[in-house]
Amino acid sequence: MSALPSTLRALAVALALVATAAHADVLRRFALVAGNDEGGGDTRPLRFAQDDARKFHSLLQRLGGVAPGDAKLLLNEDSKDFLKALAELEARTREARARGERTALIVYYSGHAKDGSLRLGDSRLGFEDLKRRLSEAPADMRIAILDSCRSGTLTRTKGARRAPAFEIESGAARDARGLVILTSSAADEDSQESDALGGSYFSHHLASGLLGDADRSGDGRVTLFEAYSHAYARTVADTAASSAGPQHPTFSYDLAGNGDLVLTDLRASGEGLLVPGAAPAGLYYFVDPGGMVVAELDKTVDVERRVALAPGTYRVKRRLQDRLRIGEVEVPRGRATVLEEARLRDAPFSDDPVKGEARDGGAWWTVGLSGGVQSFLDAPTRDTLFLSVGLLGAEAQLHDYFRRDWVWGVDVAVGGKQAVLALPTLAGPAYRYSVTSLGTTLTAEWPKGRITPFVGGRMAYLILRRDFDDDAFPDQKFSMFSPGLVTGLRWKPLSRVHLTGQARLHYLQYTVDEQRSLGYWELGALLTYQP
Known part of the structure; x- marks a missing residue:
């Protein structure tokens, strides 16, 4: 009878140790x-x-184990906002560690860098200040990913590498501690963007890798390295x-443990897309409805691959020697779907679904049809x-000719x-x-994905x-130059189709029978095509 309580006590101790180990093995992730x-x-x-x-913020929450409450997204904020958000995450990290959690x-930063600093609008954050802050952060592991020009300045220290050929013992991250810095370019290089990819080269390929293309081990997980x-x-x-x-790109790491x-x-x-082992080898591109490549997958012979696409409809492209093989696939919510080769068809290169502008700094143009309404501001003028x-x-519009983002x-x-015609005492004559x-316009625009205000x-x-129907009344004509302002939004639902809503406000001087300053407005929609 006495053996049973001791057995139960031993079991309880064992369970407690397992629970403690499991708790220690959980890595609480915070992301800025x-x-x-x-x-x-x-x-x-x-x-x-x-x-x-x-994209990176969404990716970390969907696949990276970062809870929505532990992720902060800053768009076009300055360095004070950046440091404030970092301080808040550091405080939460400190609290998590106090509870025994590994953190x-x-x-991640995407933007300008110049003269040894990140350039957040008109504010600055020095590379060395940021590195010092990350080195002193209370988390067990700190990972900085910087996509900016000359960001490799941060890795010009002991342990830095310019090439990815290095080994680190694979295994549980529970033993690893330290600081890792990944940058998009070397210290003397610019980081480049791609219109066809709809993002920077580095961030696109990093994200595509995290969606599955980098999973060379085939274990369904993508590691940092x-x-x-x-x-x-x-x-x-x-x-x-x-x-x-x-x-x-460069990296620098200072890790303790394995x-x-x-x-x-x-x-x-x-959810996602499975490319079965029997599918042909080659480089697969997955294109969103806007014509942007959201992920790539390098498929080898007889190897099943997975790409963790978000729910939605995608065009699939694989380039053959003399043609394309393209098709459409639907990724449902909550489950994976299999890419079936039989659903793809051969097409000429001219049917390429990747329709990025690919201007490489050059000018491009659009033509379109418009519809709208014009009305003068004061009631007596517009009534009579x-x-x-x-x-x-x-x-017709010419883009990026005088200056980038000028149209x-x-x-x-x-x-x-x-x-x-309204007369004081009798019905007036009919007229048309x-x-x-x-008109000619010159506008500045600020592209924000598919939406572009200007x-x-x-x-x-x-x-x-x-023009009167009755010849007894002379036709009347008034013409005048009229300056004005224009503003609106351009939406890009498809790669080469743009839909614009715009408002105009104009002024003119009426000089026929008296001097009058008049104003009028126009509201309209414009459907354009980019050849």
Whole structure:
């Protein structure tokens, strides 16, 4: 009888030890993700830094084990906001460690860097200050991922490498402690963006690797060093022929203990796409509805691969020697789907679903059709003199010719309606009121993914006519140059199709029978195509 209590006590102790070990093996992850397209007056705005940050923030929560409450996303914030957010995560990390939890702090930044500092808008954060802050952070593991020009300055210390050929003992991350820094470029190199990829080369290939392309072991998990090695090789390959030259990511690590940190678990969400072992070998591209490559997968013979795509519809592309093989696949929520080769078809290269602008700094243009309404501001004018009318027109726009993100446009629109002239004592004659508008605009825009706000100036030549049905009344015509302002949003639902909503406010001087200052507004929509 006495043996039973001792057995129970031993079992209780064993369970307690297992529970303690399991608790110690859990790695609580905190993430600060920042993207800033602006770097101050002496830099040119980036196009995709904020988009890269949004993608990485979502990826860490969906597959990277970071709880939504433990992740902070900063978009176009300054260095004070960055340091404040970092301090908040450090405080939470300290509290977690006090409860016996092992912790990891991941800091990702996409944006400008220059003269030894991150450039967050008009503010600065020195490389050495950031490195010191990360070195002193209370987390067991600190991982910094910096996608910016000359970010390799941070790794020019003992232990730094420019190539990914290194070994670290694989195993549980429970034994690893220290600081790891990954950068998108060497200390003397620029980091490059790609319009076709809709992001920077480095962040795209890092994210694609974390979605599954870097999982060379096939265990369904992507480790930190698997992801870096993949991003290094693909970034160098893709930028080798660019005008800026090859871009070499760097790393620096100062780790104690053994083990490699798993950054993403491809099975965490239960959803994604399986490419079976029987599928042909080759490089697969997965393209979103906007024509941007969201992931790539290098498939080898007889090896099953998994890419953890978020739920949605994707175009699949595999390039053959003389043609493409393309198709469409739906990734449902909560479960994986298998890519079936029979659902792909052969197509000429001209049907390539990857439709990035690929301008490489060059100009591009769009043409389109517009519709809208014009109305003068004061009621007496629009009721008796210049009536409110609908407009139909056409517009052509030249993008990035004078300066990046500047758009010069020319437009023409016509409109009209039947009306009756209001006379004091009797019904007036019938006439047709017509408007012809010829305009040119110069706008500045700020691309934010598929949405692009813009604002600028416009000069219009306005021709207003009243053509009477009764020949006893002479036709009337008024024409005048009219300066104005224009603002709006351009949306890109497809790679080469843009839908724009815009508002214009104009001024003109009426000089026929008296001097009058008049204003009018126009609201319209523009559907354009990029050849």
